[in-house]
Every structure is written in C-alpha cells, then in structure tokens.
Amino acid sequence: MGTEIDSKAKIISASIQLFSQKGYDATRVSEIAEAAGVAKALIYYYFRSKKEILDYLVQNLMNDAASITLDFINVQLNQMLTEKKIAIENGKLHFADEQAIQEFMTNINSYHQRIVDFVLTNRQVLRILLTEALKDSKHRQQLFQLTKLTPLVDKNLILKKALENFPQAENAALFKLFFFQIPLLGFAAFFDDYKSFSQQSEKELRASFLRALQVITISLITGSKVKPNEGEC
Amino acid sequence: MGTEIDSKAKIISASIQLFSQKGYDATRVSEIAEAAGVAKALIYYYFRSKKEILDYLVQNLMNDAASITLDFINVQLNQMLTEKKIAIENGKLHFADEQAIQEFMTNINSYHQRIVDFVLTNRQVLRILLTEALKDSKHRQQLFQLTKLTPLVDKNLILKKALENFPQAENAALFKLFFFQIPLLGFAAFFDDYKSFSQQSEKELRASFLRALQVITISLITGSKVKPNEGEC
Amino acid sequence: MGTEIDSKAKIISASIQLFSQKGYDATRVSEIAEAAGVAKALIYYYFRSKKEILDYLVQNLMNDAASITLDFINVQLNQMLTEKKIAIENGKLHFADEQAIQEFMTNINSYHQRIVDFVLTNRQVLRILLTEALKDSKHRQQLFQLTKLTPLVDKNLILKKALENFPQAENAALFKLFFFQIPLLGFAAFFDDYKSFSQQSEKELRASFLRALQVITISLITGSKVKPNEGEC
Amino acid sequence: MGTEIDSKAKIISASIQLFSQKGYDATRVSEIAEAAGVAKALIYYYFRSKKEILDYLVQNLMNDAASITLDFINVQLNQMLTEKKIAIENGKLHFADEQAIQEFMTNINSYHQRIVDFVLTNRQVLRILLTEALKDSKHRQQLFQLTKLTPLVDKNLILKKALENFPQAENAALFKLFFFQIPLLGFAAFFDDYKSFSQQSEKELRASFLRALQVITISLITGSKVKPNEGEC
DNA sequence: AATGAATGAGTTTTCATTCAT
DNA sequence: CATGAATGAAAACTCATTCAT
Numbered sequence: 001m002g003t004e005i006d007s008k009a010k011i012i013s014a015s016i017q018l019f020s021q022k023g024y025d026a027t028r029v030s031e032i033a034e035a036a037g038v039a040k041a042l043i044y045y046y047f048r049s050k051k052e053i054l055d056y057l058v059q060n061l062m063n064d065a066a067s068i069t070l071d072f073i074n075v076q077l078n079q080m081l082t083e084k085k086i087a088i089e090n091g092k093l094h095f096a097d098e099q100a101i102q103e104f105m106t107n108i109n110s111y112h113q114r115i116v117d118f119v120l121t122n123r124q125v126l127r128i129l130l131t132e133a134l135k136d137s138k139h140r141q142q143l144f145q146l147t148k149l150t151p152l153v154d155k156n157l158i159l160k161k162a163l164e165n166f167p168q169a170e171n172a173a174l175f176k177l178f179f180f181q182i183p184l185l186g187f188a189a190f191f192d193d194y195k196s197f198s199q200q201s202e203k204e205l206r207a208s209f210l211r212a213l214q215v216i217t218i219s220l221i222t223g224s225k226v227k228p229n230e231g232e233c
Numbered sequence: 234m235g236t237e238i239d240s241k242a243k244i245i246s247a248s249i250q251l252f253s254q255k256g257y258d259a260t261r262v263s264e265i266a267e268a269a270g271v272a273k274a275l276i277y278y279y280f281r282s283k284k285e286i287l288d289y290l291v292q293n294l295m296n297d298a299a300s301i302t303l304d305f306i307n308v309q310l311n312q313m314l315t316e317k318k319i320a321i322e323n324g325k326l327h328f329a330d331e332q333a334i335q336e337f338m339t340n341i342n343s344y345h346q347r348i349v350d351f352v353l354t355n356r357q358v359l360r361i362l363l364t365e366a367l368k369d370s371k372h373r374q375q376l377f378q379l380t381k382l383t384p385l386v387d388k389n390l391i392l393k394k395a396l397e398n399f400p401q402a403e404n405a406a407l408f409k410l411f412f413f414q415i416p417l418l419g420f421a422a423f424f425d426d427y428k429s430f431s432q433q434s435e436k437e438l439r440a441s442f443l444r445a446l447q448v449i450t451i452s453l454i455t456g457s458k459v460k461p462n463e464g465e466c
Numbered sequence: 467m468g469t470e471i472d473s474k475a476k477i478i479s480a481s482i483q484l485f486s487q488k489g490y491d492a493t494r495v496s497e498i499a500e501a502a503g504v505a506k507a508l509i510y511y512y513f514r515s516k517k518e519i520l521d522y523l524v525q526n527l528m529n530d531a532a533s534i535t536l537d538f539i540n541v542q543l544n545q546m547l548t549e550k551k552i553a554i555e556n557g558k559l560h561f562a563d564e565q566a567i568q569e570f571m572t573n574i575n576s577y578h579q580r581i582v583d584f585v586l587t588n589r590q591v592l593r594i595l596l597t598e599a600l601k602d603s604k605h606r607q608q609l610f611q612l613t614k615l616t617p618l619v620d621k622n623l624i625l626k627k628a629l630e631n632f633p634q635a636e637n638a639a640l641f642k643l644f645f646f647q648i649p650l651l652g653f654a655a656f657f658d659d660y661k662s663f664s665q666q667s668e669k670e671l672r673a674s675f676l677r678a679l680q681v682i683t684i685s686l687i688t689g690s691k692v693k694p695n696e697g698e699c
Numbered sequence: 700m701g702t703e704i705d706s707k708a709k710i711i712s713a714s715i716q717l718f719s720q721k722g723y724d725a726t727r728v729s730e731i732a733e734a735a736g737v738a739k740a741l742i743y744y745y746f747r748s749k750k751e752i753l754d755y756l757v758q759n760l761m762n763d764a765a766s767i768t769l770d771f772i773n774v775q776l777n778q779m780l781t782e783k784k785i786a787i788e789n790g791k792l793h794f795a796d797e798q799a800i801q802e803f804m805t806n807i808n809s810y811h812q813r814i815v816d817f818v819l820t821n822r823q824v825l826r827i828l829l830t831e832a833l834k835d836s837k838h839r840q841q842l843f844q845l846t847k848l849t850p851l852v853d854k855n856l857i858l859k860k861a862l863e864n865f866p867q868a869e870n871a872a873l874f875k876l877f878f879f880q881i882p883l884l885g886f887a888a889f890f891d892d893y894k895s896f897s898q899q900s901e902k903e904l905r906a907s908f909l910r911a912l913q914v915i916t917i918s919l920i921t922g923s924k925v926k927p928n929e930g931e932c
Numbered sequence: 933a934a935t936g937a938a939t940g941a942g943t944t945t946t947c948a949t950t951c952a953t
Numbered sequence: 954c955a956t957g958a959a960t961g962a963a964a965a966c967t968c969a970t971t972c973a974t
Binding site: 028029030040041044049050 | 951
Binding site: 026175 | 360373406445
C-alpha cells in the first residue's frame, strides 16, 4: 500500500472512462477490472455493487459542484450597482461609462469561465450523468439539482433582466434550461468529439464557447422586447 | 386477421417506448415482447437482433427527416430581399417598414415551427438517438448528420448574418451546434419530463420554446458586435 | 401438381444435400425449406418431423439395398466348383486353368463392381447414416444391418477361405467389418473430398478402388498362413 | 482445494464422453456441466465457447499424435537391410533366414502396436474428430493431417513395396487411405460398440486387429502382382 | 398443396456477484 | 488487500413445430 498507486483510484478512473465511453449499462465489471489492472473481485472490496460505483461518481460530482460558489457574480454586480457604475432603466442595463462596461464584461466573463471550467473538468462524469438522466428519473433529479448551481435566473441579475422579455414566468426557467444549461451540458458531453472534429485546441474551443455565451448574454441584455407571434403557433 | 393489428407495428411501438424510457441497453427483449403483447420469438421473426430494432428506428427517423424540407425559409428570405423588403447593410438586417418586420417574423417563426414540430413528433426516437450518440460513435455520426437538416449557418441568411459576430469561421458551427441544435435536441429529449414538471400544456411549452428561439434569433440579428475579451480566458 | 416439379422431391433432395454436408443435428428445417425453395410449413405437410425426414432417407436406402441381390457371386462360384473349374485344397483355391482364373477374376470383379456402384450412388445418404451411426445406436444397428448385404464371410466362399487364416471365428467378422465394409463406407463417405483432392475422375477413382479390392482379395486367397505373434501384444 | 480435482479436467473429460457419445451438435453445454458436476458458467470461465472445447480436444489430439514418432519402424527396417537380413529383389522382400522373418514380423508388429495403441487410447476424441470431419471441412483437414502420422507409403518400406502392385502412383495413396488409415479410424471409432457386440475383451480385440493388419501386410508383401481388369469397370 | 405468422421450450452465452484462500 | 475460481440468474437468440387461412 502506497507504492501500488491506489487500486481504488484506478478502479474509479477506469469506471469514469468506461461509463462515459460506453454508458453504464453497457460497461462490464470485468472491463473495469481489466482497464484498472486489478482483479474483478477487488472491485467488490471497494464497492458493494456496480451501481454503487455510479452513485459514487455522481455524488462526488455533486459535492464538487456544491463546493464551488457559482453566484459570486451577484456580489460583484450588486457592488457595481451600489457604486452607481450600472443602473437598470426600462428593463435595460445602463452603464455609467466605458470603463463600467469593461468591468461588467470582465465580471460576467469570469463568471462564465468558472462554470465552463467546471463542466469541462468534470465532462466525463457529466456525460455519464446526462446519459443516465435520459433514462433514470433518479439521475434526472440529480441532473436538475446540479443545474440549480447555475443560478442564472433567480440570483443572476443579468439574465433576470433579459428574461423579463418573456411574458410568462415559467418561460424564464425554460429559457434558462434549454439555452444555457443544456448547451453547457452539451458542450461538456460532446466536447471531446467536437474537439477532434473541429481540430481546434481545447483552449480555443473553450474561448469560442465563452464568446458564444457572451453573445447570447449581451444580446439579450441590450435586446429589444419581443412581440410574440399571436398566431396559431 | 384484424384483431392482431400488425404485430410488427406493436413491436416497434413498444421498442420506442422502452428504449426511450430505460435506454437501449437496459431494455430487455422479453420486456419488448411483453409490452407488445407478442411472443419473444416473434421479435426475431421481424428483426434479426435487438440491435436491428434500434437501427430500424434510427433509420426511419433519418428518412423522415430527409423527407422534410427544412430550408424553405431561405426561399422566402431571398424573395423578401428581391422585393426590397429587407436589405443587408453593415452586417445587419434592415427592414423596409413595419410590415416587412412582421412578414419576416412570420416567416422565421413558421420555419422554427416546422423544426420544433419535427423534433416533438419524433422526440422519443430522438431521445434514444441522443442517448446512444453519447456512447456510440456510429450513432454520433447519425445525430450530427441529422443536424445538417437544420441548415442555419450555411444556407440560412439570418443566422449567417448574426454569426458574423464571431471572428472565426468555425465559431459559427460551434454556436449553431450548441445554441440551436443541442437546445432543440434537449427540448425534444426532456420535453415530457419538463412538461410534467412545469405543468404546462404541450401547446404552451411549444409556444414558449418557439418564442425563446425568436428571442435568440432577433437579438442576434439586431445585436451589436461583440468585442471578445482578449484576456487569458 | 405435375408442373411444380414435386415439392416433396425437392424437400428430400435438399435434405440429403444438407444432412450429408452439415450433419443432421446441424441442419435447420428452415435451411431445408430455403434450399428446396418451399415454405418451411410445407415440410410439415409431407413429414411429421425433422426426424422423420432422416428416417425416410435411411429407410429408402435400406430398401434399395435390399432390392439388390449382392450374393449372386456365390451362385457363379458354386457353378465353377460344380464345373470343376476351381477346387479348394489345403485352404487355398486352385484353378483348373488360366481361363478359369480369368473367369474367376471376372466374376469377383463384377461382384465388387455392384457393391461399389451401390455405395457410390447412395454415398450421400450413406455418409449421413455413417455420421448418425457414430452417435445413435438405432442408426448403428441400421448401418450394421446394411453391411449384412455384403455377405463376404458367411456366404462368400472366397473370403471364407481367406479368413480361415484367422484362428478365432470372430476374427473373420472383425476382418470383414474393418477391412472390407468400413473401407467401402469410407470410400463412399469421403469420395467427393478425395476426388477433389486427388483430382482424378470419378471413373478413375472407382477403378482404382476396385483394383484395391482385388489386391486384397487375391492376396488373401493365395496368401500364406499367418503365424500370429504369441507375444504380449 | 483438493476435493475439486481440477474442474477444468472434469469439464474436458465430460466433453469427450458426451461429444463422442452423442456428437458435438447434439451435446448441450448444460449436459457437460451436469456430467462434470460444475456450474454451466464455469465452462465459460475455461472455454470461450462450446466450439472452443471441441477445438481444444482436437488440438490436444494433434499434439499428442505429433509427439509420437510413428515411423521408427523405418529405422529398424533400414538396419535390417544394412545387416543384410533382408533384401529387396524384383519388388519383393527376401529374407536371409527364418530368424530374419521372425525379426521382421516382430518389428512390423511393434510398429502396428504403437499405432493401434495410439488410436485406442484416443478413440473417443478420434471418433469425435471422425464425425466432425464428415461434416466440417476444417476438421476434415485435421483428420487427414493426422493420417500423415501413419507414413505407410512415403517412408515405410514395407507398404511401399506392396503398393508397387498398383500401376498408378496415386493408387498407393488411395490404398493407404481406405485400407489402412480408414480401418484404423474405424477400429478406433467403433471399438467400444464392436467390443460389446463381440463380447471379446479389449486385449483380444486389439490382438485380433493387429493380426488382421499382419495378414494384410504380409499378404501384400508376398503377394503376386495383380493384373487389373481392363474391362469397362 | 401451400404459406406467412406465431410460439413454447430450449440453447448458448453473459454477467454481477460471492467465496475460499 | 488481493485474487482465481465458482455460480445463479438472466440475457439474447434459436428452432422445431403449429395454426389460420
């Protein structure tokens, strides 16, 4: 013990690799053992069952997520409001000066960076969770619980403003889910595939995605009210 | 001869139900048989293997998708350009008058409606395909092939304009994928869950999502250029 | 009926082909149907079961065999004895003159020809029977029953003489079985393989085998007594 | 750890028993498990498939056969030639004296003994191989490869002489196959059946068969040339 | 005479899990 | 901690046979 680089860690690592690659159901315990370079029976020394490995991975992700304070942006936004660098008028943000805009952009970007870094770092387990969430209601709950950590609507002043464009309250949640959280998950889940397809570096892709987030955010903030079609849509 | 309303159809229907519910791997052939109300062996009379059922479902989806012309919007857009109802200046769309705006909105919404209707109608198989795409490269290819049917960037003048906001060409593809196609897929895949969670009707959700698509689209079209942060992001 | 070249015959023919090729157990009823170009269910119109097809083939073989009089040689041999063309002295055949030898050879050869022609004509079913006899005692009985049709020991004067070389009576049966009947069966069973391997024509092989039978027969008839090793063999 | 005297050996033994009894196709894996007194799944712990058990048995037979030097007789024959105890004149063997004949007989018998012992010891697997060879070309090849270990024609001076009786060279191979190798295989394959039928002891049958081999061999060696019938045979 | 559809009872194979050491 | 051996339960798939027409 000590020298043999922690069998448990190897089992966990192999599990992440395989679950995210082939899915939980299609992954065999024997494959995990083989990939981890340990005997199959050892897995049952550390985990009660195959299911428990999955639970362990997801729980770890949840804990990691919880330990990250993602709403720090609000603190800074409020500070900017207090310092009169920004103001909200007629449902739109107004900036005191060019420097205020710059500061605002920096803050919002740093906020997005944190989220993107988190999903990229944990992309394999996120992919596992996403896949499982598509078929298991328990994991679906966990996935949605996870998205609460991106408090765009409730706490984040920015999107809150932007989402006022939507007449119904629920629509805000819908927009948040399908155009912010789902893209984030999708980015994490398909990152490696898209990377090899686009032949861009990890860094470039990350930057591009962040810029896309900016486009959406800014556009929304400064965007005009939408008159929803009252047709038969 | 009348009672057994096409056993094959019942098998297919049961497969869609179960695959989309529990995932392909977790669905047992015996469960399909039970759900379809036929003998297990009959499934192998119509399909060579469990895998072939999946292939059949996906192939059918692909064929259905192919038969739908999703880029009709371009035709109408071009017509509006010809009729001088809209013009493109400085990378932004300019409208001749209020009526032009209205017509444009109608067109774009009808375009989105078609896509949304397609993904909602086929949401179960789409969910299956999405789940499988997350673990099987063959299905990943099919999923991406499917997204080619939403020709937002290449052929669609609207997003083309909007996406000029992105400095690099590749970013357009990234934006298209993660903020249009993935949300669409996500909407289809999580529709039923979100519906029961939000307690909104199918019609309402569809309308809300369409409005969200409008928000994004309009905001982008009329949006100001984004100066990407040049920091170490 | 009449035009459609007899479905039953096609089923039988396909069965012979497949049973002899892959063995009874490994042949599927569906394969027979396919090879015969009829629906699987039709097979059950003509035969109660797959087993019954096999029984039918073997029974047909037995009947064909029974209808051939294979011991006609004895008649002619006895005639030669009566006509003093041959005589038996000291356990060896003595011939009256060269012409007698010639006549004798002709007779014996014509006898062998009949047998060889029979096994070659029926080689496919014989192969089936041989294979089945190796695992099923009922067919083993039928195979041995079939060999009674080659009455070399009991009725055939020639080998009877030759086999007097063997001290024990049973040995005659052993010799007959392993050095006459088994070779005959082997010749029939492996004929097609040996033919394509040796690249000789069917006619040539048949002639060669007949010559080999002569060699054995003649050698035995004129052969010297064998003093069996009395060692521990 | 002592009680379970090697489960793998028990599986192999049960497989040999059952395959040779009922044939490979008709033997169920569950039967092997039951006969071996182990769980069905254990069979798949040691063998990838039912087919692999068969392959293992045949391969083992091939290896055993290869490890036995069956042509040692040639060494002794050559020695007798060198010692002038035998000579070859006019295509026939001539012996120096009575003692030479006796020595020769001893040698040839010891040669046959080895072969017969080998086929008797491995009669069950040989029977399996024979049965499979009748339907699978791969096993046919292996069967014929096995017969190469009885180098009667090419290396064995005795039969080489004898076979000169045959005009065509190929006939030698035919004779070797159908009147030496096939009888040997037949003896092995039908040994147990013939034994219980003849009610002779194993020892007696073995001795009888060896004597039959002697009869054939001696007769051939001292036999007169055969004038093949030039008729329409 | 002929067949497409259907199935019960098996068949091989798999796999998560346990046990003895 | 670690493992080779072992297994019960179930999985996918097969196949001879039957049924309705």
